[in-house]
Amino acid sequence: MTTLASPLPSRERPGEGGRHSADLAARRAPRDLTPLLVAPAALFLLATFAYPFLYGLVLALTPKEGGFLGNYARFFADPFLYDTILTTLRLAIPVTLLNLVLAVPIALRVRRMRRQRILTAILVVPVTLGTVLVAEGLLAYLGPQGWFNRTLMLLGVISTPIRLVHNYWGVFLSLVITGFPFTFLLTLSYLSGIDPALERAAATLGAGPARRFRHILLPLILPGLAVTFCLSFVQAFAVFPSAVLLGAPAGPTRVISIAAYQAAFEQYDDSMASAIAILMGAVELAVVAAILGARSLVYRGPAGGGKG
Amino acid sequence: MIPPFRELRLDRLSRDFGQLAALKDVSLTVRRGEFVALLGPSGCGKSTTLNCIAGLLPATGGAIWLDDRRIDTLRPEQRGFGMVFQNYALFPHMDVRRNVGFGLMMRRTAKAEAARRVSDAIALVRLQGQEHKLPGQLSGGQQQRVAIARAIVVEPALVLMDEPLSNLDAKLRLEMRAEIRRIHGQLGATTIYVTHDQEEALALADRIVVMQDGAIRQVGTPAELYANPADRQTAQFMGFRNAIAGHVDSVQGNQVEVTSNGARLAGRSPLLPPPQGESRGEGTPASSNLELGAPCHLLTRPDDLVLHDEAPDALQATTLTTEFRGDAHTGFARMDDGTELVFTAPHAVPPGTRIHLAPNPARSLVYPQ
Numbered sequence: 001m002t003t004l005a006s007p008l009p010s011r012e013r014p015g016e017g018g019r020h021s022a023d024l025a026a027r028r029a030p031r032d033l034t035p036l037l038v039a040p041a042a043l044f045l046l047a048t049f050a051y052p053f054l055y056g057l058v059l060a061l062t063p064k065e066g067g068f069l070g071n072y073a074r075f076f077a078d079p080f081l082y083d084t085i086l087t088t089l090r091l092a093i094p095v096t097l098l099n100l101v102l103a104v105p106i107a108l109r110v111r112r113m114r115r116q117r118i119l120t121a122i123l124v125v126p127v128t129l130g131t132v133l134v135a136e137g138l139l140a141y142l143g144p145q146g147w148f149n150r151t152l153m154l155l156g157v158i159s160t161p162i163r164l165v166h167n168y169w170g171v172f173l174s175l176v177i178t179g180f181p182f183t184f185l186l187t188l189s190y191l192s193g194i195d196p197a198l199e200r201a202a203a204t205l206g207a208g209p210a211r212r213f214r215h216i217l218l219p220l221i222l223p224g225l226a227v228t229f230c231l232s233f234v235q236a237f238a239v240f241p242s243a244v245l246l247g248a249p250a251g252p253t254r255v256i257s258i259a260a261y262q263a264a265f266e267q268y269d270d271s272m273a274s275a276i277a278i279l280m281g282a283v284e285l286a287v288v289a290a291i292l293g294a295r296s297l298v299y300r301g302p303a304g305g306g307k308g
Numbered sequence: 309m310i311p312p313f314r315e316l317r318l319d320r321l322s323r324d325f326g327q328l329a330a331l332k333d334v335s336l337t338v339r340r341g342e343f344v345a346l347l348g349p350s351g352c353g354k355s356t357t358l359n360c361i362a363g364l365l366p367a368t369g370g371a372i373w374l375d376d377r378r379i380d381t382l383r384p385e386q387r388g389f390g391m392v393f394q395n396y397a398l399f400p401h402m403d404v405r406r407n408v409g410f411g412l413m414m415r416r417t418a419k420a421e422a423a424r425r426v427s428d429a430i431a432l433v434r435l436q437g438q439e440h441k442l443p444g445q446l447s448g449g450q451q452q453r454v455a456i457a458r459a460i461v462v463e464p465a466l467v468l469m470d471e472p473l474s475n476l477d478a479k480l481r482l483e484m485r486a487e488i489r490r491i492h493g494q495l496g497a498t499t500i501y502v503t504h505d506q507e508e509a510l511a512l513a514d515r516i517v518v519m520q521d522g523a524i525r526q527v528g529t530p531a532e533l534y535a536n537p538a539d540r541q542t543a544q545f546m547g548f549r550n551a552i553a554g555h556v557d558s559v560q561g562n563q564v565e566v567t568s569n570g571a572r573l574a575g576r577s578p579l580l581p582p583p584q585g586e587s588r589g590e591g592t593p594a595s596s597n598l599e600l601g602a603p604c605h606l607l608t609r610p611d612d613l614v615l616h617d618e619a620p621d622a623l624q625a626t627t628l629t630t631e632f633r634g635d636a637h638t639g640f641a642r643m644d645d646g647t648e649l650v651f652t653a654p655h656a657v658p659p660g661t662r663i664h665l666a667p668n669p670a671r672s673l674v675y676p677q
Contacts, residue, residue: 197397200364203384204391205462206414215410219401299401301444 060274071275084256085283092236095175096229099183107188127181135245138174139165170246171253175236183232190224194303220303226295230288237284256280313375313465315339321370323356330356332522343492343499345513347506353522354502358468363387390459392469396451398443404454405439411462429461449480460497467499485511506546518542536578540605540675548607549650556602564598564674566606569643571623575606575672597676605675608667610638610650616666623665625649627657
């Protein structure tokens with residue numbers, strides 16, 4: 001305000017205007033300590049994130065044997081190690097896509113419900129349970145003697161139990177269950193951000209439900225879905241407990257975090273474990289960058305229909 | 309999609325929200341080419357009526373007919389009406405051309421024809437040169453033009469407008485009002501226009517439908533409504549803001565004299581037939597409730613209630629505030645019985661001043677209690 005208003009009066013009363021701005025300069029410029037307020041947070045981040053991260057980076061570059069990049073060379077020379085990347089991607093990408101595909105129609109429906117909160121609360125329960133508890137529960141439920149198989153056999157749908165645990169599908173299902181609420185909540189919030197008048201306008205212009213979704217809703221939530229994909233994917237890519245408990249950790253679900261765990265706690269090779277962790281981060285980063293890159297190609301503005 | 313029609317008919321349309329009846333047995337006929345304004349205070353059911361016609365809100369009773377075709381069972385996308393929303397509801401991810409062309413795309417209009425019609429519609433609302441901007445890059449008035457173009461480009465049987473000007477500032481509102489009038493004159497599209505602004509309704513409509521509490525109170529041309537509001541509420545809504553309680557003193561044809569707070573006032577009753585040729589003599593027709601001594605209200609517009617010297621035909625009041633409005637001052641005053649009055653004064657009057665106000669008898673209306 002002061003700077004905006006000063007030019008006019010200062011022309012009429014140059015002395016006073018000049019003194020005024022000089023006062024301001026003397027009062028403000030040299031002793032502005034406001035930026036220091038960021039220091040505690042910066043220190044905290046430095047101590048808990050930057051230092052451990054840099055420590056790991058350096059640790060990974062000082063392998064037990066070989067040169068600088070010895071760990072990485074070993075990782076990419078050994079299929080038992082480098083296959084874990086593909087194994088993890090094979091789990092994380094389909095799981096994330098399935099969660100998105102499930103979340104969109106459910107969120108579309110829930111958005112219109114009156115008792116939205118109750119349903120949302122029910123759907124969110126798996127998040128609060130934690131992955132280990134869900135894995136334990138699924139182990140019993142989906143096992144050969146579990147309710148799922150017994151019910152199917154009782155109904156005569158199958159004659160022998162289907163194997164749903166200690167293989168790919170066990171991990172897959174547990175990731176869907178624990179990941180869905182998160183994906184759903186994010187999707188719901190993006191959908192709720194769309195002005196309902198847009199759909200009404202599209203309807204009066206002759207668009208039925210399917211075309212309203214295709215031409216209005218989908219383009220408007222696409223950027224949000226991209227972000228949701230990234231966050232859900234990163235979560236699924238770091239899978240560990242359910243891969244061990246519900247999967248076949250020696251084979252089909254030997255995910256990359258298991259490789260890191262074994263390096264650290266079975267071979268006591270901290271350097272190799274760090275290198276694997278960094279590769280894990282690199283893969284996640286690559287996928288996220290690809291998705292966000294694609295996101296920048298679509299409309300990302302507000303999802304309102306005009307002036308409020 | 310819908311062939312030319314003669315009339316749209318609402319037949320005892322009603323809509324409940326739970327226990328609340330938002331619309332009660334509304335019947336109305338809109339002829340082809342007409343510009344009809346639904347006028348009323350917020351919550352009177354005017355937007356509910358419009359949404360029922362558009363199909364965005366299912367009616368809970370009654371029917372809507374387009375000539376002999378019942379349309380209230382159709383989904384909004386099957387009705388083919390154009391609608392302009394209060395907040396415009398432009399698709400934020402589409403540029404002006406694609407917004408305007410959306411309805412044609414949904415109707416699978418051939419590309420070349422669609423392009424020509426979109427260009428025509430954009431020219432009609434004078435938005436040439438803005439075609440490739442996104443709605444977010446346009447001003448409020450321009451967005452409103454896009455919304456209008458988008459609704460009319462499909463040549464709908466009916467154009468529905470839901471308070472389209474309420475988000476614009478006063479100057480732009482007048483400008484867009486003239487635009488809407490011009491576009492209607494050019495296309496002759498049957499239009500139903502919802503507003504709470506009586507000036508807007510008077511300026512735009514061929515016919516005004518005054519609504520209150522979910523029911524129609526009066527239907528008439530702007531001139532009819534302005535001159536002869538059917539009841540006190542409608543009159544108040546048409547700008548007769550002052551309602552002065554009193555008693556009927558004498559009735560002469562449709563001229564009524566009223567005593568109020570010791571003052572003798574006069575006005576006209578729209579409910580009584582005007583004198584035809586010779587005077588019909590004294591006496592009150594049975595149809596009106598304006599019997600001698602009966603309680604009644606005299607209504608005036610602020611412009612017709614002016615400062616006056618002390619006289620038997622003037623009301624006493626105490627000023628509350630005055631506002632400068634350019635050509636004169638609008639004053640607010642309170643009478644001793646608590647009635648608040650809005651009046652016009654040539655100069656500012658300090659608060660707390662005792663004043664005398666005289667309603668113009670030629671422009672005052674009398675209604676029974």
